[in-house]
Amino acid sequence: MDLVDLMIEKRFLGQEFLTWLWYKSEERGGSVDIPGIGDVLVVFEKHMLLESGEGESFEKIICQGLQAEMREAHTGLKMGKKLEQARILLGRGDYEWNLTLTGSVFDFRSVRTPKTMATAEESDDPGAVEGRILEKAGLYEEAAHLIDELFRMFLKKRITQDWQQELVGIRAWIQQAG
16 A cells, blocks of 8 residues: 555544544633643634545535634534644644644644744844744744644544543534534
8 A cells, every 4th residue: 555545544533633623622611631731722713624525526615704604614523524624723831823734634734833032023143043943943843742742642542442432522512513
């Protein structure tokens, strides 16, 4: 099996992760407790893409906007559509990131890093420029690390007997919403 076939076969895992993460984020009002890190803010914002079917019966639904569209996304889940892409606000401490995460390929898009003191400084000094670049790279790395840890939490739950109980909670959440 080549890499493309493997990605197609396992794409459901990223879609399940996004759905689980949305559920977890609403379970505690936007706060998800990551072991060893603590509470992280995870808020699904005003853009979601849901998919269903294959081939000629393939459908996409884009939900954009505020609460009314979130109900539409929940309705899509009720109809068996899979959450493929979401705009997420991620926060830890004084930092907040905005990013779009695609489930099937675990792709980060449109990442907006937190504002920092270095961002406000507009010096052409090579040391200052290097400092801003390193700080920005560190902020990207921290966002990726947080998503990795959330995915690790999901996988630990997904491969244990606890997953069946988690599914009960997710299904109830989907049915109650909207």
